[in-house]
Amino acid sequence: MASGRAQTGDPRERLAELAQEAGVSLASLSRMIGRNASYLQQYITKGSPRRLDEADREKLAEFFGVPESELGGRREISYDIPVSRRKADWVEVPRLSLSASAGPGELPAEEVPFDTFRFSRRWLRQQGFEPAKLSAIRVVGDSMEPLLRDGDEVLVDHSPSNFREGVHVVRIGDALHVKRVQAGPPGRVVLISENHAYAPFEVGLEDIELIGRVVWKSGRL
Structure with a gap:
């Protein structure tokens, strides 16, 4: 939904930051990726699961408009995308x-x-x-x-x-x-x-x- 600002090193912290910036609840995001309402809350606060599944990470990264690397995925090669394309x-x-x-x-x-x-x-x-x-x-x-x-x-x-x-x-x-x-x-x-x-x-x-x-x-x- 909304693009993030500065990236934190911890994907859990980054996910919580993105959700707060976008004004969307973790329960809503959990349901969006087909999980129970407490799934992402437990991921952030209890470390369970240790890592997001690839499919879940892809959906969340696409929703927030950020690279998957910010949510624990492999770091992608950065390309200079024209402003007109980004808009x-x-x-x-x-x-x-x-x-x-x-x-x-x-x-x-x-x-x-x-x-x-x-x-x-x-x-x-x-x-x-x-x-x-x-x-x-x-x-x-x-x-x-x-x-x-x-x-x-x-x-x-x-x-x-x-x-x-x-x-x-x-x-x-x-x-x-x-x-x-x-x-x-x-x-x-x-x-x-x-x-x-x-x-x-x-x-x-x-x-x-x-x-x-x-x-x-x-x-x-």
């Missing part, structure tokens, strides 16, 4: 100045980008995402815990497609929500919170707008 390898995804409420409903601010997240173009392509159809917004509230926590940033795919059940940002009236959306009776959908303190509720398709599907998240530990 072409990254996509600036807009961060919108609005929030999706995981709670009663957040009234949106003006939908104008105030910042960007930088993602690897290759990584987005591998995930099947079209960069022009993506935006990032902040989650507010606790109704989607533990999946999404207050303050998490989510990547929203606005690509038009047939309805698929999953976590979506939806608009009901003037308020935005982030909920797990499931098909209900004909002409209706069910909005479900991950936090069982919030009861599911049904709405008619005419009363809801699917803004986009949540496809990735980042957040503080």
Whole structure:
């Protein structure tokens, strides 16, 4: 996702540094490489495993846009890559100045980008995402815990497609929500919170707008 600054000698320290700089949790990174949520935390804090598997290291290095040598791989030969080529390898995804409420409903601010997240173009392509159809917004509230926590940033795919059940940002009236959306009776959908303190509720398709599907998240530990 984000390129690093100065390289430390210890690949564990470097991985922790990269995750902190990118604002992504170790649990999210572990799931991204197909491991259990505590895998990278144990690698960094307990030294288990001693080394990252080659496939895991490759995925992480590609995600952060750094050489595998920074994460314990063999040191590659350095080439002088033209600036135009380096810029072409990254996509600036807009961060919108609005929030999706995981709670009663957040009234949106003006939908104008105030910042960007930088993602690897290759990584987005591998995930099947079209960069022009993506935006990032902040989650507010606790109704989607533990999946999404207050303050998490989510990547929203606005690509038009047939309805698929999953976590979506939806608009009901003037308020935005982030909920797990499931098909209900004909002409209706069910909005479900991950936090069982919030009861599911049904709405008619005419009363809801699917803004986009949540496809990735980042957040503080």
